[in-house]
Amino acid sequence: MALVTMRQLLDEAAKGGYGVGAFNVNNLEQVQAIMEAARETGSPVIIQASRGARKYANDRFLYHLMQAATEVYPEIPVALHQDHGNSPETCRSAIELGFTSVMMDGSLMEDAKTPADFAYNVRVTHHVVEMAHGRGVTVEGELGTLGGIEDDVGSGEVHLTDPDQAVEFVERTGVDALAVAIGTSHGAYKFTKEPDRELLAMSIIEEINQRLPTAHLVMHGSSSVPKELVDLLNRYGGEIRPTWGVPVREIQEGIKHGVRKVNVDTDLRLAATGAIRKAFAEDPGEFDPRYYLKPAREAMKKVVKARMEAFGQAGHAGDYEPISLEEMVRRYKEEGHLLTTD
Ligand SMILES: [Zn+2]
Numbered sequence: 001m002a003l004v005t006m007r008q009l010l011d012e013a014a015k016g017g018y019g020v021g022a023f024n025v026n027n028l029e030q031v032q033a034i035m036e037a038a039r040e041t042g043s044p045v046i047i048q049a050s051r052g053a054r055k056y057a058n059d060r061f062l063y064h065l066m067q068a069a070t071e072v073y074p075e076i077p078v079a080l081h082q083d084h085g086n087s088p089e090t091c092r093s094a095i096e097l098g099f100t101s102v103m104m105d106g107s108l109m110e111d112a113k114t115p116a117d118f119a120y121n122v123r124v125t126h127h128v129v130e131m132a133h134g135r136g137v138t139v140e141g142e143l144g145t146l147g148g149i150e151d152d153v154g155s156g157e158v159h160l161t162d163p164d165q166a167v168e169f170v171e172r173t174g175v176d177a178l179a180v181a182i183g184t185s186h187g188a189y190k191f192t193k194e195p196d197r198e199l200l201a202m203s204i205i206e207e208i209n210q211r212l213p214t215a216h217l218v219m220h221g222s223s224s225v226p227k228e229l230v231d232l233l234n235r236y237g238g239e240i241r242p243t244w245g246v247p248v249r250e251i252q253e254g255i256k257h258g259v260r261k262v263n264v265d266t267d268l269r270l271a272a273t274g275a276i277r278k279a280f281a282e283d284p285g286e287f288d289p290r291y292y293l294k295p296a297r298e299a300m301k302k303v304v305k306a307r308m309e310a311f312g313q314a315g316h317a318g319d320y321e322p323i324s325l326e327e328m329v330r331r332y333k334e335e336g337h338l339l340t341t342d
Pocket of ligand 1 (some may be wrong): 084
C-alpha cells in the first residue's frame with residue numbers, strides 16, 4: 001500500500017530539491033508504463049486523470065487501475081490526482097472515489113473555457129480547500145491561464161500569472177500547490193520556435209519563489225515535444241506540424257526555483273502514437289492489439305523514465321513512509337486553513 005497524498009510527496013520533493021512528474025492516464029497501458037518507469041528508476045510519482053479521462057475510462061475503472069498499481073508496485077509512493085477540476089462538485093466526486101489530491105482550476109469558470117476573475121478564483125478554491133483538507137486531501141489551484149485547449153479545457157488565451165496576486169492567492173486560499181502560467185500551452189503546439197527565457201517567462205517563477213519560498217509551484221503544459229518523437233510519427237504517416245515544447249533544461253531551472261510538480265501528457269501521446277504507426281506500417285497483416293500496444297507501452301515508459309531522471313525524482317521512492325489522511329487532517333487543523341473564512 002503506497003498511496004500517498006500529493007502534499008506529502010511535494011513536501012518531500014522540496015526537502016530533496018527535486019521535481020515530480022505528474023503523468024496523465026486514460027487506460028491500462030499508460031498506468032503500466034508509468035508505474036514500470038517508476039520502479040525501474042525508484043521514483044515517487046503522481047498519476048492524474050482529467051475529467052475527460054474519467055469520462056472516457058469510467059471513474060471506477062480508472063480508480064481500480066490506480067488501486068492495482070499500488071498493489072503491484074507497493075514500493076512506489078503514488079498520489080492520485082484530479083487534473084483540472086472545473087467545480088467543487090468534480091473535486092468532491094474525485095475525493096469520494098479515493099483520489100488523494102484534487103486540482104480546483106478556478107482560473108476558468110465552470111465551463112472550463114471562460115476566464116474567471118480573481119475574486120471568483122479565490123472563493124471557489126478556498127471552498128475546495130476547506131472541503132478537501134477536512135479529509136486530508138491535497139489541493140492544487142491555478143492562477144493565470146495557459147494557452148491551447150486539451151480535453152476540452154482552456155480558453156485558448158494566455159494570461160501570465162501576476163506575482164502579487166500569487167502571494168495573495170496562496171495566503172487567502174490555503175492551497176498546497178499553485179499552478180502558474182508562464183506562457184506554455186496544453187497540447188503539442190506550444191511554441192513555433194525554440195522558446196527562450198523571455199518566451200517562457202521563467203522570471204515569474206523566480207519572483208513567486210522568492211516571495212513564497214515554501215509554496216509548491218506547478219508547471220502545466222510541460223511536455224518537451226522531442227523532435228525524434230515527432231519525426232518518428234511523421235515518418236510513418238503522421239502529420240504533426242513543426243513545433244516546440246518546453247525544453248527539459250528550462251524545467252530543471254524551474255525546479256531550482258520551487259517547481260515541484262511537472263505535468264507531462266503530450267509526450268506520452270506522441271510516443272504511443274508513433275510506436276503504433278510504426279507497428280502498423282511494418283506489419284499490416286497483424287491484427288492482435290497486443291502487437292501494437294506493447295511497443296506503445298514501451299515507448300511511453302522510455303519517455304517517463306527520461307523525465308523522472310531529468311526532474312531528479314529518481315531514487316527517492318524509498319525516502320519516506322506514507323502519512324495517513326487522518327494525520328494530514330490534524331496537520332491542516334494546526335496550519336489553520338480549516339477555520340478561516342473569506
Ligand atoms: Zn493543465
